[in-house]
Amino acid sequence: MNESLSRLTTRMDHLYEFDREPVSQGKLQTGARFAGLFAGEHVAATEFVIGAFFVLHGVSLRDLILGLLIGNLLAVLSWTFICAPIATRTRLTLYWYLRRIAGPGLNFIYNIANALLYCILAGAMIAVSATALGLALGISIPSLNDIFPTSFGWIALTLAIGLVFTILAVLGFEKLSRFAQVCSPWIFILFIAGAVALLPRLGVHANFDNFVEIAKTKIWNGVAAGGQEKLHLGHILFFAWFCNLAMHIGLSDMALFRYARSWIYGLYSAFGMYLGHFLAWICSGIMVAAVGREMHPGLMAFEAAGLAGAAGVFIAGWTTANPTLYRAGLALQVVTPNWPRWKVTLFAGLMTTILSCFPVFFMKLLDYVAIYGLVLMPIGAIVFAEHWIFPLLKIDRYQADKNKWMFNWKAAAVWGGTLVLCFFMPIHLFFRWLPGYIFALAFYVLLNLLRRK
């Protein structure tokens, strides 16, 4: 058992070999590059769904604006004060830093968990693209409360799109990534154009004199759609904060910030937050209100911008699913002995394609985003404690690395214990990560206090 795990982790190390060394000074990137990266990454297919869901969950205008302003600010500060400082000090990816802290065995489990979560996310993106193509083919999409596929047409459509996306990802991931870079400014414009073009349908005058009134009564009117839970200021604030929890508090974006000249570059994440997670969410809210509050991204964009709009939703789903499939494939490559890259990507793609048939992942995207961050968050707490708190308390660091442990059992106990605690917390799913994070920090420090020098 130990031997086979050792073989797996050695193979995993080979896969990530290219970024094993800390980034050298000559490879550091400019702030403009970070601004562009964040702006591109956070204006994606998910934005068509999330902003629309806020409307369907009966969020009021005041709660939306305040919640998004504060929540996104907290997200930017999390990147700036938690993720970027560790990344710029170590110049390592989370993969290599976690390996030193938690041991290769736990690192392996983290990668597999990450891969599965990526597959589900990519599946939801395939479903978003399917809404655009389904519109052209006259295939009805599942309704808000559906869990299982509702028609043969939907299954056939998602399977077909998933297979095409998978084959394209197998054939040329890098070319598609370059195509995605070309797409992202246009997708942002599509959000703006779609919202502006649908304002007359909601009754907004050309001089905007009744815009606030329409926004309060016809868009974010505080009335939840049937079967949808009503969300308030706290929910929106926390959602905006934890939407990328795995990236900032969970430290995945160390991979990005290790190229930053200074930790202050974390502030560039504001370009992603306020263009994507503020403006684009508001625009998709306007669009869903204008199409009769139907959760149908394809229809929303088609009504807003015609053929180009529907194509935009399809492309957005594709360009978001593509890197997600790549990352899932990379993480899964460790458990597929001697499989070439194409075969692993194909496997990840097929798994994702099957998941995409189930509307629950797309229709419950807000909850899924919360669970995704929650599952990976304790790892961020463990790394934070080891990096900042251990030196203050004079606790010996990197024990797993120094003693060649396969598993840091204390880290594993903290990860598992935090998830169990979060599962039983008697508060809304959106709020659980914060007490969970504090618990994980305190628990990991307590377990290691005996190792004080």
Add this chain to the structure above:
Amino acid sequence: MKKILFLLLSLLSLLICLISPFLYFFGRIEEGDYKWIFLLSSVGWFVFATLWASVRNKIQRF
């Protein structure tokens, strides 16, 4: 030279994409016209931005 030309044309296409819904909103053009303009300028963006990106990549590679 080509690189600058493609960059300018792609930015112009994107600008037209952005302006066209406002022209419709302010009642200067019809809905059908706006959708056509948006579609054509979108095609323009994809063509010129791709050409610009490929010229830029060639320069970077060699």
